[in-house]
Amino acid sequence: MARTKSAPENRMAKRMLILETAIGIFASKGYHATIMQDVADDLSIAKGTIYEYFPKKEDLFLAVYDMWMDEYEQAMHKAVDDHFDPVSKADALIDTTVEFYEKHANYAPLLLEFWAHALRSSSDIFLVRIREMKKRLAELGVEVTNQMQKLHLFRKVDSGSFAVLELGISDGIFLQWVLDGQQYSLRDAYKFRQSVIGSGLMTDTLRTIVATKVEKKLQQGFINQSINRS
Amino acid sequence: MARTKSAPENRMAKRMLILETAIGIFASKGYHATIMQDVADDLSIAKGTIYEYFPKKEDLFLAVYDMWMDEYEQAMHKAVDDHFDPVSKADALIDTTVEFYEKHANYAPLLLEFWAHALRSSSDIFLVRIREMKKRLAELGVEVTNQMQKLHLFRKVDSGSFAVLELGISDGIFLQWVLDGQQYSLRDAYKFRQSVIGSGLMTDTLRTIVATKVEKKLQQGFINQSINRS
Amino acid sequence: MARTKSAPENRMAKRMLILETAIGIFASKGYHATIMQDVADDLSIAKGTIYEYFPKKEDLFLAVYDMWMDEYEQAMHKAVDDHFDPVSKADALIDTTVEFYEKHANYAPLLLEFWAHALRSSSDIFLVRIREMKKRLAELGVEVTNQMQKLHLFRKVDSGSFAVLELGISDGIFLQWVLDGQQYSLRDAYKFRQSVIGSGLMTDTLRTIVATKVEKKLQQGFINQSINRS
Amino acid sequence: MARTKSAPENRMAKRMLILETAIGIFASKGYHATIMQDVADDLSIAKGTIYEYFPKKEDLFLAVYDMWMDEYEQAMHKAVDDHFDPVSKADALIDTTVEFYEKHANYAPLLLEFWAHALRSSSDIFLVRIREMKKRLAELGVEVTNQMQKLHLFRKVDSGSFAVLELGISDGIFLQWVLDGQQYSLRDAYKFRQSVIGSGLMTDTLRTIVATKVEKKLQQGFINQSINRS
DNA sequence: AATGAATGAGCTTTCATTCAT
DNA sequence: TATGAATGAAAGCTCATTCAT
Numbered sequence: 001m002a003r004t005k006s007a008p009e010n011r012m013a014k015r016m017l018i019l020e021t022a023i024g025i026f027a028s029k030g031y032h033a034t035i036m037q038d039v040a041d042d043l044s045i046a047k048g049t050i051y052e053y054f055p056k057k058e059d060l061f062l063a064v065y066d067m068w069m070d071e072y073e074q075a076m077h078k079a080v081d082d083h084f085d086p087v088s089k090a091d092a093l094i095d096t097t098v099e100f101y102e103k104h105a106n107y108a109p110l111l112l113e114f115w116a117h118a119l120r121s122s123s124d125i126f127l128v129r130i131r132e133m134k135k136r137l138a139e140l141g142v143e144v145t146n147q148m149q150k151l152h153l154f155r156k157v158d159s160g161s162f163a164v165l166e167l168g169i170s171d172g173i174f175l176q177w178v179l180d181g182q183q184y185s186l187r188d189a190y191k192f193r194q195s196v197i198g199s200g201l202m203t204d205t206l207r208t209i210v211a212t213k214v215e216k217k218l219q220q221g222f223i224n225q226s227i228n229r230s
Numbered sequence: 231m232a233r234t235k236s237a238p239e240n241r242m243a244k245r246m247l248i249l250e251t252a253i254g255i256f257a258s259k260g261y262h263a264t265i266m267q268d269v270a271d272d273l274s275i276a277k278g279t280i281y282e283y284f285p286k287k288e289d290l291f292l293a294v295y296d297m298w299m300d301e302y303e304q305a306m307h308k309a310v311d312d313h314f315d316p317v318s319k320a321d322a323l324i325d326t327t328v329e330f331y332e333k334h335a336n337y338a339p340l341l342l343e344f345w346a347h348a349l350r351s352s353s354d355i356f357l358v359r360i361r362e363m364k365k366r367l368a369e370l371g372v373e374v375t376n377q378m379q380k381l382h383l384f385r386k387v388d389s390g391s392f393a394v395l396e397l398g399i400s401d402g403i404f405l406q407w408v409l410d411g412q413q414y415s416l417r418d419a420y421k422f423r424q425s426v427i428g429s430g431l432m433t434d435t436l437r438t439i440v441a442t443k444v445e446k447k448l449q450q451g452f453i454n455q456s457i458n459r460s
Numbered sequence: 461m462a463r464t465k466s467a468p469e470n471r472m473a474k475r476m477l478i479l480e481t482a483i484g485i486f487a488s489k490g491y492h493a494t495i496m497q498d499v500a501d502d503l504s505i506a507k508g509t510i511y512e513y514f515p516k517k518e519d520l521f522l523a524v525y526d527m528w529m530d531e532y533e534q535a536m537h538k539a540v541d542d543h544f545d546p547v548s549k550a551d552a553l554i555d556t557t558v559e560f561y562e563k564h565a566n567y568a569p570l571l572l573e574f575w576a577h578a579l580r581s582s583s584d585i586f587l588v589r590i591r592e593m594k595k596r597l598a599e600l601g602v603e604v605t606n607q608m609q610k611l612h613l614f615r616k617v618d619s620g621s622f623a624v625l626e627l628g629i630s631d632g633i634f635l636q637w638v639l640d641g642q643q644y645s646l647r648d649a650y651k652f653r654q655s656v657i658g659s660g661l662m663t664d665t666l667r668t669i670v671a672t673k674v675e676k677k678l679q680q681g682f683i684n685q686s687i688n689r690s
Numbered sequence: 691m692a693r694t695k696s697a698p699e700n701r702m703a704k705r706m707l708i709l710e711t712a713i714g715i716f717a718s719k720g721y722h723a724t725i726m727q728d729v730a731d732d733l734s735i736a737k738g739t740i741y742e743y744f745p746k747k748e749d750l751f752l753a754v755y756d757m758w759m760d761e762y763e764q765a766m767h768k769a770v771d772d773h774f775d776p777v778s779k780a781d782a783l784i785d786t787t788v789e790f791y792e793k794h795a796n797y798a799p800l801l802l803e804f805w806a807h808a809l810r811s812s813s814d815i816f817l818v819r820i821r822e823m824k825k826r827l828a829e830l831g832v833e834v835t836n837q838m839q840k841l842h843l844f845r846k847v848d849s850g851s852f853a854v855l856e857l858g859i860s861d862g863i864f865l866q867w868v869l870d871g872q873q874y875s876l877r878d879a880y881k882f883r884q885s886v887i888g889s890g891l892m893t894d895t896l897r898t899i900v901a902t903k904v905e906k907k908l909q910q911g912f913i914n915q916s917i918n919r920s
Numbered sequence: 921a922a923t924g925a926a927t928g929a930g931c932t933t934t935c936a937t938t939c940a941t
Numbered sequence: 942t943a944t945g946a947a948t949g950a951a952a953g954c955t956c957a958t959t960c961a962t
Contacts, residue, residue: 035952036952036953036954037952037953047953047954048954048956051953051954051955055954056953056954057952057954
């Protein structure tokens with residue numbers, strides 16, 4: 001059944017080859033310190049050839065981001081789809097994230113650079129891409145959170161706000177871990193955070209006292225409110 | 231009483247002048263897009279003069295980071311020093327952070343760039359600086375957390391891990407807010423997170439069931455453990 | 461009678477097709493700004509195919525020039541052949557030139573570029589081509605001028621010099637017209653020039669005074685003389 | 691009185707130095723074949739230094755054109771100012787042009803290239819510059835022509851059209867001369883043209899016959915007419 | 921004959937940094 | 942101390958041309 005790859009297939013294969021090489025160089029050197037010649041040399045192809053597939057250096061960078069994030073997103077969707085109860089789903093999401101980041105630990109700084117680049121680039125295509133992915137991930141979070149609430153495992157909480165918070169927390173822990181030189185277990189950090197967020201830190205006494213106020217805050221969230229202000 | 235400033239004072243004043251101009255340009259254009267001539271022009275001085283104060287562009291960037299982070303750190307310390315009970319201290323820390331970031335909202339992308347730059351720079355001076363500051367801030371967090379525990383407001387928790395987690399979360403929320411285009415209230419987001427972390431999301435039923443396990447996780451933290459591994 | 465075109469005929473047809481497309485692109489973009497891919501795209505053929513017909517970009521450019529100039533030259537010869545008396549011939553030559561340039565007004569800048577290119581090209585093939593064509597056109601001019609003189613319509617004049625002068629004038633007016641943005645009628649300009657050159661601008665009084673001197677100049681021309689110098 | 695040159699004077703001097711070197715290289719190699727490194731090397735300065743004076747290659751090219759045309763224009767104005775009677779003025783204009791072109795014979799192809807470049811450049815600054823200069827030169831021509839007519843040395847002629855025609859003719863002859871490889875005397879060519887235009891080529895017989903018609907044409911010119919059409 | 925992927929020399933432009941004044 | 946002219950390494954990108962299929 002195996003046939004010679006058709007031209008378009010070859011083209012995509014070469015495109016992937018370039019991307020896979022580029023991600024390594026971008027990751028280890030950073031966007032500005034990576035020169036196109038480096039990528040070409042690593043691939044043993046001519047500089048011009050890269051430009052046949054990616055007209056601008058920035059396009060290559062964006063494609064690298066896309067490739068990477070697609071992998072992450074698909075893994076996250078798979079995590080949710082592969083489990084039935086929301087608790088398992090939540091665990092699976094964390095596992096997936098940890099595994100993904102640990103597997104690509106050396107690419108980690110890239111994410112920071114994508115973010116920095118997105119905020120600087122003259123075009124907002126990077127930002128749009130980031131936001132769209134975040135939106136999709138947040139929807140996953142909302143779904144799981146809602147299920148948790150339906151099963152009375154979670155208290156009433158604005159699931160939209162919570163999902164966004166969780167994404168931020170996830171990135172924040174990862175960021176911390178990278179800046180700290182990956183000196184502790186990323187998984188442990190995520191698990192610790194799960195415990196903190198799950199059961200809270202207050203003692204039962206204090207918890208009872210602030211119950212009403214907390215309840216309100218949780219249900220309000222922080223996203224809907226702000227719409228009223230701005 | 232007023233005298234002509236001595237030479238060293240003048241020097242420091244000019245240094246500050248350069249820094250204050252530089253931070254604005256770095257913030258709006260980014261590190262790579264900022265050219266030394268821009269800074270000189272804005273100050274109406276010659277390019278060479280900047281080099282009298284900062285031998286390398288990177289030094290200027292680092293000094294900008296230091297100036298900014300010093301302001302933040304001092305505000306954080308003041309927040310703790312100005313209050314007696316740990317609850318007020320915790321609130322003050324959050325307020326300070328929110329106020330600081332909101333006041334300098336336009337400088338926000340800079341922080342990302344500092345981080346990205348730190349991970350890329352050939353010298354690790356940026357990373358060292360970041361880690362030292364994080365360490366000092368974590369100590370603040372440990373102090374407040376310990377007080378909370380002593381007063382039986384917080385459950386037993388590894389305060390070192392919690393402080394690091396909190397820093398990560400704080401950065402993560404900020405990062406999210408920046409990437410999302412600052413479209414919601416940063417303060418609301420921080421307050422929401424405070425509620426989530428404080429009282430947790432589990433219902434009492436679930437909370438009781440997982441009590442032991444959670445208790446253990448919280449007390450272990452994630453930092454000491456990892457020492458055993460690596 | 462109609463048969464499938466033989467291979468060579470097909471080849472020539474395709475060659476022409478390429479030329480006709482190329483002239484439009486060269487005309488609108490200029491030699492350097494025209495890239496071979498543009499030409500191929502416009503023809504919906506592959507880049508490599510063009511090279512089957514024109515080994516170098518310069519060859520394509522030269523062929524475009526040839527095609528264009530051949531058309532002009534043939535029209536000029538036809539103008540002379542189609543009329544009997546020299547006055548009509550002269551009128552027809554002007555008409556032909558005006559019609560040719562007006563018809564191809566959008567190609568006009570090309571001529572300038574051919575000239576510039578000819579003076580720059582490492583090979584002198586362009587210059588040779590231009591000079592040969594000018595020579596043939598000058599011969600036409602000489603023929604008509606001689607006839608005019610024979611019929612005593614023209615004074616004694618060195619017809620070689622006069623023909624060369626006329627060619628220069630013709631190009632000069634055209635050039636002026638192009639640089640001026642084609643804001644006046646090219647035909648009017650040519651007709652005006654015809655009147656000036658034909659009857660001269662001097663009043664009869666002045667004309668009489670300088671008669672001898674002028675007579676001499678006209679008969680000497682400027683071409684034969686210079687041979688003695690260089 | 692002689693002092694050390696002030697900074698601005700030095701700057702202008704260096705600018706001129708660059709221009710004088712650049713014109714030679716542009717002239718011998720052409721715009722596209724001239725690379726900035728060539729110019730820098732000839733000056734024994736660094737490439738970057740040229741960019742301190744001329745931000746773009748095109749700016750350098752334009753400045754070369756300006757420098758050259760300024761010299762020509764000033765010489766032309768001087769020619770007119772230095773003589774009283776219009777006949778001498780006209781002679782002086784021709785002499786000046788011939789001398790200018792002969793003196794800079796090796797730069798000659800540059801003019802063609804300026805024109806070609808002007809018609810191609812994305813900015814119209816070149817074209818504007820050319821047209822402005824032509825306008826000023828045409829005004830000179832009008833002035834002299836009018837004086838000729840006032841003294842009854844010239845017949846009635848639309849002096850505006852005639853001046854524009856003369857400019858075109860002048861360029862055309864020069865162009866011819868350049869393309870012909872400067873093989874004859876440019877001065878002789880100009881003088882020959884002066885005779886042709888001055889006294890005309892028609893015999894007295896023919897001249898009398900077409901007198902009315904020619905008279906009308908000369909008085910109409912070709913520039914005013916065209917306004918009515920477009 | 922036609923294709924189009926691959927090539928790589930080559931060019932403009934930038935800008936951190938230096939240093940003579 | 943301050944200046945700003947000079948430097949020159951560096952890098953992104955282009956595109957005519959080649960050639961295996």
